[in-house]
Amino acid sequence: MGKVIVMTSGKGGVGKTTSSAAFAAGLAMKGQRTVVIDFDVGLRNLDLIMGCERRVVFDFINVINGDARLSQALIKDKRIENLSVLPTSQTRDKDALTRDGVEKVLDELRDQFDYIVCDSPAGIERGALMALYFADEAVIVTNPEVSSVRDSDRILGVLGSRSRRAEQGLEPVKEHLLLTRYDPSRVEKGEMLKLEDVLEILAIPLLGIIPESETVLKASNLGMPVILDPTSKAGQAYTDVVGRYLGETIEHRFMQPERRGLFQRLLWRTA
Amino acid sequence: MSFFSLFRSRAKPSATEAKERLQILLAHERSDLAKPDYLPRLHKELLQVIAKYVEIEEDKIIVDFETQGSVSTLEVNIELPSRAGARPPLLQAAAT
Ligand SMILES: Nc1ncnc2c1ncn2[C@@H]1O[C@H](COP(=O)(O)OP(=O)(O)OP(=O)(O)O)[C@@H](O)[C@H]1O
Ligand SMILES: [Mg+2]
Numbered sequence A: 001m002g003k004v005i006v007m008t009s010g011k012g013g014v015g016k017t018t019s020s021a022a023f024a025a026g027l028a029m030k031g032q033r034t035v036v037i038d039f040d041v042g043l044r045n046l047d048l049i050m051g052c053e054r055r056v057v058f059d060f061i062n063v064i065n066g067d068a069r070l071s072q073a074l075i076k077d078k079r080i081e082n083l084s085v086l087p088t089s090q091t092r093d094k095d096a097l098t099r100d101g102v103e104k105v106l107d108e109l110r111d112q113f114d115y116i117v118c119d120s121p122a123g124i125e126r127g128a129l130m131a132l133y134f135a136d137e138a139v140i141v142t143n144p145e146v147s148s149v150r151d152s153d154r155i156l157g158v159l160g161s162r163s164r165r166a167e168q169g170l171e172p173v174k175e176h177l178l179l180t181r182y183d184p185s186r187v188e189k190g191e192m193l194k195l196e197d198v199l200e201i202l203a204i205p206l207l208g209i210i211p212e213s214e215t216v217l218k219a220s221n222l223g224m225p226v227i228l229d230p231t232s233k234a235g236q237a238y239t240d241v242v243g244r245y246l247g248e249t250i251e252h253r254f255m256q257p258e259r260r261g262l263f264q265r266l267l268w269r270t271a
Numbered sequence B: 001m002s003f004f005s006l007f008r009s010r011a012k013p014s015a016t017e018a019k020e021r022l023q024i025l026l027a028h029e030r031s032d033l034a035k036p037d038y039l040p041r042l043h044k045e046l047l048q049v050i051a052k053y054v055e056i057e058e059d060k061i062i063v064d065f066e067t068q069g070s071v072s073t074l075e076v077n078i079e080l081p082s083r084a085g086a087r088p089p090l091l092q093a094a095a096t
Helices: A016-029 A046-050 A060-064 A099-112 A126-133 A146-162 A184-188 A195-202 A215-222 A233-245 A262-270 B003-008 B014-033 B039-051 B089-095
Strands: A003-008 A034-038 A083-086 A115-119 A137-142 A174-182 A206-211 B061-068 B071-078
Touching: A003 A016, A003 A126, A016 A034, A016 A046, A016 A083, A016 A115, A016 A137, A016 A174, A016 A233, A034 A046, A034 A099, A046 A083, A060 A099, A099 A115, A099 A126, A115 A126, A126 A146, A137 A146, A137 A195, A146 A174, A146 A195, A146 B014, A174 A195, A195 A206, A195 B014, A206 A233, A215 A233, B039 B061, B039 B071
Parallel strands: A003 A115, A003 A137, A034 A083, A034 A115, A137 A174, A174 A206
Antiparallel strands: B061 B071
16 A cells, blocks of 8 residues: 655745655655656646656546546656656646545555655645645655745644544644755854754654755756756755655765865855 | 944844744744634624624624633623713623
């Protein structure tokens, strides 16, 4: 029976899609049968980040409506074995995702995959609620910034009250904090909330810290999950996250600013 | 003191300020979240009913919900304007 993991945040643009793509790719590289689903109906982006936008024929909504079979809509990744993408549609119909429809598709996916990663849209409206409703686990994607932390807190409240597990009184959705776009040099200057502050406020277990990195944009230009770039700090951090998630003991990295040599520092000062 | 030192000489780093503001805000929001979502509607309907009989301002009616242990209380506080005798005495008696 596969596990359903939702990547959620409340706030938009914090890195849910980037993280969904990297996390799903990482799980698949570890040999886990993984599918990543785009729940952002109308604003589909996951296909672009995964680099499969030109292979989309049928989508999530077609499957829900019975216009296509699940096997017709799933796109197998060409680079990574065990990885599939279920794209969403560009429809503007906000009611396209029905709870029964989503449940049926997820149940079918649970039989075929070990992990089902759901890329949630921003907000706490219908789309986001649908993405988290059936979740077994939730990765709360948060930036070290006041509005993002506040929205993460709201989403935690929603998970605890409006998910299926909450409504049916089952074991609660397991929560993980993923702190992304972390800039240790700004933290050191006191300009950015530090990890300890965010942990103290949200009080959920830390899955990982992803540093702010230019390589993320580059990877998205290429349609390649950033975890496939071994030179990228963000990619390495996502690799750690996947290992940690699967039970390996891996220390947190990228929490200290990179030290420049004295000579470089002098140059920096005068620049 | 120059214009720039105004920013530089702040007593606290801005991240510390951010943390403190979040802690205060979230303490509020978390307790609000535990309250039933019918409170705003109840408040509005009470206001409509009472306004039929007495002149009253919106912020003079306070509807709150409190949970302590296993006991929940719904508290409704209505403050009437202090013009004794100006309104039917029955209602004033009932409200105070
Ligand atoms: N670690 C990072 N370093 C630098 N840029 C990043 C990082 N993570 C994400 N970004 C950038 O932030 C932007 C938003 O990322 P992404 O689309 O993954 O967020 P999202 O939460 O899915 O947004 P939405 O709420 O709109 O769905 C993108 O331009 C992405 O390249
Ligand atoms: Mg997204």
